[in-house]
Amino acid sequence: MLRRLVNEAWFDLTITTTGPILIKSGYPTLVGPDMTPVLTSRNGTAQVYLPGSSLKGTFRSHVEKVIATLRPGAHLVCAPFASQSATNQSCGERFNRRKYDGEDISSAIAYRDGCPACRLFGSTWFIGRVSIGDAYLVDDAVARPTEQRDGVGIDRLTGGAAHQAKFDLEVVYAGVQFQTRVLLRNFECWQLGAILMVTQDLEDQLIRIGSGKSRGLGSVRGSVDALHIAYPGLRPEQAPAGVRGLGRFLGESSLYGTAPDDELKLAAVPAGESRGLRVVQTFSGPDFAALRQAAIGDFVQRIDQWRQLAERAV
Ligand SMILES: [Zn+2]
Secondary structure: OOOOOOOEEEEEEEEEEOOOEOOEOOOOOOOOOOEOEOEEEEOOEEEEOEOHHHHHHHHHHHHHHHHHHHOOOOOOOOEOOOOOOOOOEOHHHHHHHHHHOOOOOOHHHHHHOOOHHHHHHEOOOOEOOEEEOOEEEOOOOOOOOEEEEEOOOOHHHHOOOHHHOOOEEEEEOOOOEEEEEEEEEOOOHHHHHHHHHHHHHHHOOOOEOOOOHHHOOOEEEEEEEEEEEEEEOOOHHHOOOEEEOHHHHHOOOOOOOOOOOOEEEOOOOOOOEEEOOEEEEEEEHHHHHHHHHHHHHHHHHHHHHHHHHHHHHO
16 A cells, blocks of 8 residues: 555544443453453553454444445445355455456555455455554453353353353453544545444444344443544645545545545634644544534445446446
């Protein structure tokens, strides 16, 4: 992907558990519960945390689900485990075959021809535009805010436990807050919209995280107070009256399949603040709400264009 950094957006996401959640460690314990949460060593203690990789998986599958709902049957998102003959086989697999057939697949081509989910979250051919850090306890006075649950009948969670065998889980209880940072670099406006849509659905408690979701585990509420957008190389007076996406920087001659009009126009924007060699705009309150609405609208519109392109290609 581009070596040059043209834009960057980041925000802190607070995740509050509203019911018991379990992000499995994957390690069975010899004594104690059969399933325990992931722990990390921080400030000298073993603390529970939510791994960024797991959160990124949650974000990706939610975006994929929304795209499939917006455009049912269009197969705009690749399926990693689709058969070779399927139209929606994974982007990585398609590129492997094109390379095998002698084509030189640059990262620009892999991006241009990647599905929306791979463009945003990455594929085996390039890293994604978004990164999500590990979420740590906001208040770590209690390093292991957990309780034990009797997991009888939770067999679908494990695939085992026939005959209602007793099964103990150690879960994070309700009311615990975690915080992580979400960062987008060289993003298109629709990608910011996809990510902000996930944060809105987290706010509305529409997304569960971790294991045992079908058994009622994983209820959380997300919240975001402010979003920061930086443009390296721009002076404060050059700060856009909206949001400038990657496509706007690459222009008409883009090799990445981006749109030259990749820009969100907003009625009001916060003043640009000079920080080193870049300008930073911080959106909060009504500014953030307006930006989020515009970005989500752009996401929905681009997905629709994607579908039209896909239909024309058939
Ligand atoms: Zn893909």
